[in-house]
Amino acid sequence: MNQNPKIWIINGPNLNLLGEREPGIYGSQTLADIEKSLQDQAQEYPEKPVLSFYQSNSEGRLVDWIQAARHEADFVLLNAGAYTHTSVALRDAIVGSQVQAIELHLSNVHAREDFRKTSYISAVCVGQIAGFGADSYHLALEAAIRLYRKNSNI
Amino acid sequence: MNQNPKIWIINGPNLNLLGEREPGIYGSQTLADIEKSLQDQAQEYPEKPVLSFYQSNSEGRLVDWIQAARHEADFVLLNAGAYTHTSVALRDAIVGSQVQAIELHLSNVHAREDFRKTSYISAVCVGQIAGFGADSYHLALEAAIRLYRKNSNI
């Protein structure tokens, strides 16, 4: 494991609207802003993780990417958006691909509508980070690096 | 707002089967018949609304179109079909795009299976029209024009 860790950041439906969509809830940064900022963060780690970014409104496309990640990525940072609450297919993809996935959300999903309290994917991810706006991405990257170090020590 | 109002009619899964699928429930008109008939109706309004028609079986594609509508359309007439009952992503797309959407159904969804009584999108649409067969589209267009006039008067 002395290569650079490969980390895929996969974003689900409507996250392409970030910065424009309900800024009161989701903040004013665009997804491109966040990606740039994550690249900056990545450069600060001695492991120099390699980041790849994906976004789609299609559940099937997200499943494709998670499957692809099993050979290509060490970690998936997954903001599944609305599919968090309705997709068993994403859950099966995570389990079937045996990727280490970290679930993240911009908003505090627990303080919103009841149907956002159901998550099909939480139980098959390593952990969850939610409610910190764009910082949820930064914390998830930090979490991935920490996991990577722990795994490397074993 | 002295331009022609732009109205997108977005149809969800299986509506391409209209006229052929369960005519007892959905009527014998095809989607093309309805589109033609809506164009005729549009010509009768002094506002001469411009109609655009979309249909897909893919949830992600529908999300794409609703996002696109936010810059291109004044109103969306949305027959989300089966995704009405299962898609949080469509709901988020409507809210995120800040389009004025009118939910419509050919059949009286309240007189069918229980799972058709759940709707993720009703609460974020302006209103609902259901149960009048192909006339549900005509009433929805009428509703959009009435909304347009009200907005113009403000």
Next chain:
Amino acid sequence: MNQNPKIWIINGPNLNLLGEREPGIYGSQTLADIEKSLQDQAQEYPEKPVLSFYQSNSEGRLVDWIQAARHEADFVLLNAGAYTHTSVALRDAIVGSQVQAIELHLSNVHAREDFRKTSYISAVCVGQIAGFGADSYHLALEAAIRLYRKNSNI
């Protein structure tokens, strides 16, 4: 069916407060304003429908009228207000009277309290129109005329 269609507009509890009650939700038109406006709309149809208006806060009175409608009216436009959510008696009256009823609501009932999502009458009406303010009445009248024409063609 070459007579003028007879259409009864039956309003349930608290609709006599229209224009005064929670204008943010229900609009500023009174029931009398709406009735006048519906009469204007009626005059524009070649069928010259004959409209009759009823309002009561009493569930039993509404049942009486729906029963009476079965010999006197071709269509009932029914805004059952709060009884929508609690009255099995209204449902039985509609079924027992075999009237063609169109359910309507001023507000988008699906975007309000949970108990407003239960409707005992939706399943026995032809269809529903909700969320367009006073225009819900106009759309319901339009719907009735369209149904009348369809029936006449058979």
Next chain:
Amino acid sequence: MNQNPKIWIINGPNLNLLGEREPGIYGSQTLADIEKSLQDQAQEYPEKPVLSFYQSNSEGRLVDWIQAARHEADFVLLNAGAYTHTSVALRDAIVGSQVQAIELHLSNVHAREDFRKTSYISAVCVGQIAGFGADSYHLALEAAIRLYRKNSNI
């Protein structure tokens, strides 16, 4: 019905991972292995059924295929995977296309998570076969041939 019966085998999300994904639950055969083995089985029937194979992670694509099947196939053997539990659109496609569909699952879905006990498609399929690993496909093909013979005798 003296032609060769045409049978489409449609597979849903994550079934492309077969053989690799959780072999303890799903077995070690790949989807290609199963397809080959089904072709062998088909050759043993005097009716010489013609098999076609489909797989997608996209719900919309599966709906497209089921719609297409209504003109092209006598039977659909449907392993809808995770969409079994969440897709009303697939259900509507089966009903709307009037195909004879046989639901199948590799694993015993009733012995797994609670959410796998909900099926939107069971009620609109002819029958279900679940729990026999790759043999679920073979039994479903056998079931289709038996149905074909029964239909031919009528």
Next chain:
Amino acid sequence: MNQNPKIWIINGPNLNLLGEREPGIYGSQTLADIEKSLQDQAQEYPEKPVLSFYQSNSEGRLVDWIQAARHEADFVLLNAGAYTHTSVALRDAIVGSQVQAIELHLSNVHAREDFRKTSYISAVCVGQIAGFGADSYHLALEAAIRLYRKNSNI
């Protein structure tokens, strides 16, 4: 108790439509037919019970009558119709008036919609008779006479 027993037959909403309303479910006899037939039955008992008949679509009126019955009647035969399923006020009236009430239904309410399985009044009536059409009234009268004899023997 050597007077003639006084028995009130109280009918709830829509029962005035009997004979006309859904004869497949409720039979072709009108309420007047049933009343006449009950009077004939009453004459056959040595106790010569005195019958009084009431019907209203108004929940409040039914409550009034049940209250009045407490001083005037020995038994109430109550077909509360749709209010069976929604009225706590009728329940309280029965308990508050301490009348001996027998619940009756023309149809087998247990074989109809789920909401007809809830009854607020069953638990405070002596017993229930349901599903025998107009004979439900005759059996309820028979039941009242049998109760009357039992009470007289104590």
Next chain:
Amino acid sequence: MNQNPKIWIINGPNLNLLGEREPGIYGSQTLADIEKSLQDQAQEYPEKPVLSFYQSNSEGRLVDWIQAARHEADFVLLNAGAYTHTSVALRDAIVGSQVQAIELHLSNVHAREDFRKTSYISAVCVGQIAGFGADSYHLALEAAIRLYRKNSNI
């Protein structure tokens, strides 16, 4: 149908304890007392119905008898006792045997524990009579005779 009607009275678990078990709820008559009293009642009808009596604590035995009744009896008066609330097998036996069954209970089951409000058999019986003690049997016999006469008149 000019023979004497044959009526089977089938009693479920614990009804052999009648007269001894919880007399406050079930009365002090034994099952033998009730049988004798029913025979007396039978003699008063001009149709001279022939009664047969059965009791078992075994669900399977009750199913056997209901099956046997389909060739031997015109009506079954069924006090299924506790199996009312738990037995789908009895329900299937009634439907499968196409017997006309009348459900009866000594006590007012609706005023007791919640689990006694579930009945698997109500929906497949002609009607229900409950809460009149031993008189529930007499009313059920009366109901059967009335049904017999109605059927004979057709």
Next chain:
Amino acid sequence: MNQNPKIWIINGPNLNLLGEREPGIYGSQTLADIEKSLQDQAQEYPEKPVLSFYQSNSEGRLVDWIQAARHEADFVLLNAGAYTHTSVALRDAIVGSQVQAIELHLSNVHAREDFRKTSYISAVCVGQIAGFGADSYHLALEAAIRLYRKNSNI
């Protein structure tokens, strides 16, 4: 606000039976006794509130009065009785009339049947007082006066 405060005491179904109905639960005072006693209490306040009393078994009548109260009364003391648990119309009337209503009950509704724990009106009243018998009225009057003073001080 230097006039005498006008307070309407509105009583729902079966409260006319007070003193007679289930005295173990509701006490032995009649509604007239309570009214007289409230008048005495009113005379002790320097504000000399003017009390008006209403009672009906009809939900519609209660709605009428609450609507009327909006122009005539400063406070409504509302014992809605059984309609507390079933009436959305009363709730809408309170909200629509913008009256300050205080919910009161003679008995401790929380210690009775489960269906009495549902209240449609609690959330739209200022507060609740329950369980103190006739004193619930006195406490509600005291509460109204205290509210009146608070409002006057603003």
Next chain:
Amino acid sequence: MNQNPKIWIINGPNLNLLGEREPGIYGSQTLADIEKSLQDQAQEYPEKPVLSFYQSNSEGRLVDWIQAARHEADFVLLNAGAYTHTSVALRDAIVGSQVQAIELHLSNVHAREDFRKTSYISAVCVGQIAGFGADSYHLALEAAIRLYRKNSNI
């Protein structure tokens, strides 16, 4: 009972924050203000009740006090705060101590989150008073005095 009545006012978690915490919901008076104001009110009663005040954030401490009250107090005015909704131990303490407890809340708990509608203690208190801000305490004291007088008259 010719002694001064002893009344304990027991306050649960977070009530020490009163005046500071969410004044929009709970008012601007501190608990000390309320205690002083209650002492003033106490002096106006001829019975001269003796008040004692307690507050703790600990469920166990509240149980201790309620137990202690059984020998020391005639009434407990209990604002159990959040423990209202989660504590069976408090309920058992009230029942076990056989104290007469009056439940009170500053806010209208029925107009807040759903979990505040569950109360473990309502059913074992004499009555409830909620929604009147600090006046809820004054009304509860008034209620206690009225109960005291009633008990003394027996």
Next chain:
Amino acid sequence: MNQNPKIWIINGPNLNLLGEREPGIYGSQTLADIEKSLQDQAQEYPEKPVLSFYQSNSEGRLVDWIQAARHEADFVLLNAGAYTHTSVALRDAIVGSQVQAIELHLSNVHAREDFRKTSYISAVCVGQIAGFGADSYHLALEAAIRLYRKNSNI
């Protein structure tokens, strides 16, 4: 395992009525017809499986047979009929006996009443086959032979 596989076909309540009972749902073959047809099928396998047939309406008897099967049979084909939905005892018998059981149903239980969607035995059987009429038995036998071969290869 080079002996002939021994397979017990155990049938639950009301299956003795097959051919007579609701042929629209269950087909017109009797249980004897099916048994004969299964014997024919058995002769076509090189393994020459030995079949034994059982049917009872008694839950206890079915438990006895499943227990007996643990020493006598390689597979149980179990059509538990109505006990599928209510019997924990059958479930425990399967687990306790460690037999390999295949659950089968003639009808598509998922397209019928809600209570037929609960199965206590599905989770402890190898797999399920439902909806193919008498062919469900043939498919289950085929499934057993395939399992037998797989086990023999290990």
Next chain:
Amino acid sequence: MNQNPKIWIINGPNLNLLGEREPGIYGSQTLADIEKSLQDQAQEYPEKPVLSFYQSNSEGRLVDWIQAARHEADFVLLNAGAYTHTSVALRDAIVGSQVQAIELHLSNVHAREDFRKTSYISAVCVGQIAGFGADSYHLALEAAIRLYRKNSNI
């Protein structure tokens, strides 16, 4: 009560498999081993209780025995096995027979499947003992003797 106490030990379905069935859950002792060991324990009590043992897989048979026990036994130690969770008939038998029954289970039913948390019989037994393997029988016998002594002292 100076006779030897008579104690019946009644065992439900699948308990005849003890020692053989899932020893990880139920232990390795057979039912005969346990009976012998209970006889040894009985001899140690000065009361010299007389034990009788019963086991059946049939619900009806268990009901028969519990009924018989009412004249023959002072206590019933009841391990109803799976019928614990599904049998209202056993519950009614216990209540109807007025036997003092002690419910026992080998395993900790609360740590297993959810459906084992429902018990129809717990509420009508004196008490429960569960989770101690074969010692559950010994503790139940001890409990019966202690109850016997307490009853004798009264």
Next chain:
Amino acid sequence: MNQNPKIWIINGPNLNLLGEREPGIYGSQTLADIEKSLQDQAQEYPEKPVLSFYQSNSEGRLVDWIQAARHEADFVLLNAGAYTHTSVALRDAIVGSQVQAIELHLSNVHAREDFRKTSYISAVCVGQIAGFGADSYHLALEAAIRLYRKNSNI
């Protein structure tokens, strides 16, 4: 394990009221009486177990003791009282401390309010004993000794 077994008896809220609190449910012995009686019982075992007694109304204190028990006690006899039904913290303490705990209750919790049927601790205790009054403690001690002997034999 040839030392004397150390057994902690930990009692939850309100158990200090024993003998005084609701004697109809909980008996007339005080906790001190029971402790003395348990000491007597302990002396009769050859293992001479050492007993320690604890009681608190505070959930946190009980958690402290259970944690302390992990180094000090072989068994915990836990009567958690009301916290049985609400405390996840106690559950976690038992699991985290890896103590062998036996759950006990004086009353038959299954025959009381519904909320007493939920237990957070049953699933993590060895077993339960409930309903035998003070004898529940004696049986629990007996159970602990039997477990101790079994463990010693391994």
Next chain:
Amino acid sequence: MNQNPKIWIINGPNLNLLGEREPGIYGSQTLADIEKSLQDQAQEYPEKPVLSFYQSNSEGRLVDWIQAARHEADFVLLNAGAYTHTSVALRDAIVGSQVQAIELHLSNVHAREDFRKTSYISAVCVGQIAGFGADSYHLALEAAIRLYRKNSNI
């Protein structure tokens, strides 16, 4: 805000067992280890945050500390342990104290028992971090610093 940010780390029940309790779930670090490691992390931030550590098994104590934090701390990192799922009092303390709280958990609570999916505090915290073992603390500290910087920039 140019002072050092003050951050309180508050730990709930059983977290004092860390390192010893179920290391497979919670890791092998003790709470002291984590505290030391957090101090190291704190020193790396230019803001030099001041950390304070608290742990208690008592819900009331935790409430006390959260209240105290409102004047003393800029952020609370809250691992409420089991009280997460049962404590409304903690929720009210957070809201009432207006502290910025970050909810954290060592384990992935969503992958454990169902009752751990309920959280009373999530909705009133800024965000959640769960599932990363001791790293959950480090990520929460990082999150607090990021929030602090964001707040300082406003």
